[in-house]
Amino acid sequence: xxxxxxxGGVGGARFARGVREHLRRSLPxxxxxxxxxxxxxxxxxxxRITPDLDSVMYTLARxxxxxxxxxxxxxxxxxxAELNAYGVGWxxxxxxxxxxxxxxxxxxxxxxxxxxxxxxARITSRWDLxxxxxxxxxxxxxxxxxxxxxxxxxxxxxxxxxxxxxxxxFVQRGIEGAVATDAALAAIRDADVVLVAPSNPVVSIGTILxxxxxxxxxxxxxxxxxxxxPIIGGAIVRGMADACLTAIGVETTAPAVAAHYxxxxxxxxxxxxxxxxxxxxxxxDVPTTAVPLWMRDLxxxxxxxxxALAAARL
Amino acid sequence: xxxxxxxGGVGGARFARGVREHLRRSLPxxxxxxxxxxxxxxxxxxxRITPDLDSVMYTLARxxxxxxxxxxxxxxxxxxAELNAYGVGWxxxxxxxxxxxxxxxxxxxxxxxxxxxxxxARITSRWDLxxxxxxxxxxxxxxxxxxxxxxxxxxxxxxxxxxxxxxxxFVQRGIEGAVATDAALAAIRDADVVLVAPSNPVVSIGTILxxxxxxxxxxxxxxxxxxxxPIIGGAIVRGMADACLTAIGVETTAPAVAAHYxxxxxxxxxxxxxxxxxxxxxxxDVPTTAVPLWMRDLxxxxxxxxxALAAARL
Numbered sequence: 001x002x003x004x005x006x007x008g009g010v011g012g013a014r015f016a017r018g019v020r021e022h023l024r025r026s027l028p029x030x031x032x033x034x035x036x037x038x039x040x041x042x043x044x045x046x047x048r049i050t051p052d053l054d055s056v057m058y059t060l061a062r063x064x065x066x067x068x069x070x071x072x073x074x075x076x077x078x079x080x081a082e083l084n085a086y087g088v089g090w091x092x093x094x095x096x097x098x099x100x101x102x103x104x105x106x107x108x109x110x111x112x113x114x115x116x117x118x119x120x121a122r123i124t125s126r127w128d129l130x131x132x133x134x135x136x137x138x139x140x141x142x143x144x145x146x147x148x149x150x151x152x153x154x155x156x157x158x159x160x161x162x163x164x165x166x167x168x169x170f171v172q173r174g175i176e177g178a179v180a181t182d183a184a185l186a187a188i189r190d191a192d193v194v195l196v197a198p199s200n201p202v203v204s205i206g207t208i209l210x211x212x213x214x215x216x217x218x219x220x221x222x223x224x225x226x227x228x229x230p231i232i233g234g235a236i237v238r239g240m241a242d243a244c245l246t247a248i249g250v251e252t253t254a255p256a257v258a259a260h261y262x263x264x265x266x267x268x269x270x271x272x273x274x275x276x277x278x279x280x281x282x283x284x285d286v287p288t289t290a291v292p293l294w295m296r297d298l299x300x301x302x303x304x305x306x307x308a309l310a311a312a313r314l
Numbered sequence: 315x316x317x318x319x320x321x322g323g324v325g326g327a328r329f330a331r332g333v334r335e336h337l338r339r340s341l342p343x344x345x346x347x348x349x350x351x352x353x354x355x356x357x358x359x360x361x362r363i364t365p366d367l368d369s370v371m372y373t374l375a376r377x378x379x380x381x382x383x384x385x386x387x388x389x390x391x392x393x394x395a396e397l398n399a400y401g402v403g404w405x406x407x408x409x410x411x412x413x414x415x416x417x418x419x420x421x422x423x424x425x426x427x428x429x430x431x432x433x434x435a436r437i438t439s440r441w442d443l444x445x446x447x448x449x450x451x452x453x454x455x456x457x458x459x460x461x462x463x464x465x466x467x468x469x470x471x472x473x474x475x476x477x478x479x480x481x482x483x484f485v486q487r488g489i490e491g492a493v494a495t496d497a498a499l500a501a502i503r504d505a506d507v508v509l510v511a512p513s514n515p516v517v518s519i520g521t522i523l524x525x526x527x528x529x530x531x532x533x534x535x536x537x538x539x540x541x542x543x544p545i546i547g548g549a550i551v552r553g554m555a556d557a558c559l560t561a562i563g564v565e566t567t568a569p570a571v572a573a574h575y576x577x578x579x580x581x582x583x584x585x586x587x588x589x590x591x592x593x594x595x596x597x598x599d600v601p602t603t604a605v606p607l608w609m610r611d612l613x614x615x616x617x618x619x620x621x622a623l624a625a626a627r628l
Binding site for chain 2: 045047078079080081083085087088089097098100101102104105107108111122123126
């Protein structure tokens with residue numbers, strides 16, 4: 001059995017860890033493939049940074065900082081302080097020393113002519129992830145944010161301004177010419193179920209869906225597609241996706257995001273939609289199941305994964 | 315007054331610090347320019363490493379590790395351990411976290427299209443050096459070592475093998491097409507004295523002299539050229555230059571190195587040669603002065619600088 005997840009960064013990573021745990025407990029022969037958003041990727045100080053791939057990798061490797069919510073556990077920022085002293089990079093975007101090891105290795109592989117997929121395979125081979133990490137595209141796609149008076153790199157808007165500058169829209173530079181990776185298309189085609197993680201519906205899942213070829217693959221796959229709401233009781237579970245939803249005119253509610261994704265039967269994305277029990281009474285455009293959505297720990301995350309597979313009748 | 319030094323890494327850096335100290339004490343209006351060897355430079359893990367420029371910079375910035383003899387004081391190697399775990403770089407060539415800040419900044423400037431000279435000017439502007447650091451060339455020249463059965467990168471021979479594999483010769487790849495920097499040529503032309511630091515005569519000073527244009531500039535300058543012996547009593551003061559000298563058929567003695575450099579009056583490099591008092595009785599091809607050469611501390615280093623200027627009749 002092949003389980004394929006569409007995932008952004010931290011929230012998707014946490015969900016993926018729960019799925020892996022559920023599979024280990026109940027479906028040890030199942031194979032987990034995670035198609036990861038690359039729209040937050042960027043070149044910074046000559047290094048290729050892939051925040052979502054790294055969040056998923058560090059989380060599955062148990063090398064992530066749970067408390068801070070991102071990056072490596074036990075991280076230090078000595079090299080980054082030097083870069084600041086030299087006036088290189090973004091002073092508000094910290095590159096940890098451990099994290100820099102990953103960035104330097106990846107950048108080195110890319111400069112040797114490897115694709116992001118090949119570089120990711122080499123980087124992830126170091127860790128025992130129990131999952132295949134698949135960049136949605138090897139093409140460079142960079143999300144920018146339109147604000148009053150101009151356009152910012154997504155990271156500048158997200159990290160520097162904490163998504164507080166009202167976003168008027170998002171531009172995924174390079175997305176028209178981007179090519180979905182073969183591994184991403186195969187992971188969708190060959191899946192027994194596709195799970196849409198409770199990631200940012202706009203800049204994470206939205207970017208994955210915007211890569212040419214991905215929507216067609218999702219429409220064509222025989223696998224049921226189950227989405228997990230990133231919104232509980234009208235609030236974002238983590239991150240600042242509400243600012244992104246507002247920018248594209250979608251309310252920050254579980255039904256609104258379901259409607260945004262759309263029912264597959266009506267040409268949309270989803271066969272099923274998981275919402276939290278507090279959102280059970282709303283009405284949905286997609287067949288919906290209400291279960292506890294809070295991933296408090298590994299057990300609740302694994303239970304959510306089990307519920308998602310149940311919604312797919314697996 | 316302009317004092318120009320030809321320098322390699324650690325030994326040259328220590329000498330340069332003494333010259334700076336002497337100038338501060340006795341010639342506060344003098345200007346110090348240091349032409350630095352770039353033959354040990356290399357690309358490693360996608361980063362441009364310039365060991366000699368960094369040794370001189372860190373030493374003059376008082377940011378160097380005196381005890382270890384190279385690199386930054388208080389250094390850690392967390393990113394480097396990650397790189398090793400990813401199988402990137404050379405496990406025997408450590409890149410400290412603080413040092414990595416310098417390498418990433420420099421590489422970023424170079425990739426933005428700046429020359430090594432421009433990148434060096436930006437990197438050094440952070441520190442209060444009291445000297446101008448000048449790469450001898452902006453061209454990429456890489457020293458390789460011929461050993462039985464093949465050729466190694468200089469760093470592999472020097473750092474990994476501690477110069478213990480018998481060297482049959484040195485190849486400075488790219489040196490024929492290299493171009494001396496304008497700043498290096500000007501520093502020689504406009505100097506009131508040129509000091510040849512007690513650096514490795516083969517791979518440090520030898521590489522500087524091998525850059526097209528440098529020999530002609532040294533022959534043409536009105537400044538006296540004073541060399542300081544890197545050998546005291548038949549032994550190398552620091553480093554492993556004896557292995558280099560042996561490879562090119564030069565004995566590890568003060569007179570042999572003087573003969574290797576040659577008297578300027580006979581078409582060679584030097585107008586004067588400073589040796590240690592223990593080497594006073596030997597006979598030399600170059601006008602020679604015997605003074606205490608050991609740079610034990612700042613005072614003895616400054617005294618050596620004073621002696622070197624005196625030998626130039628300054």
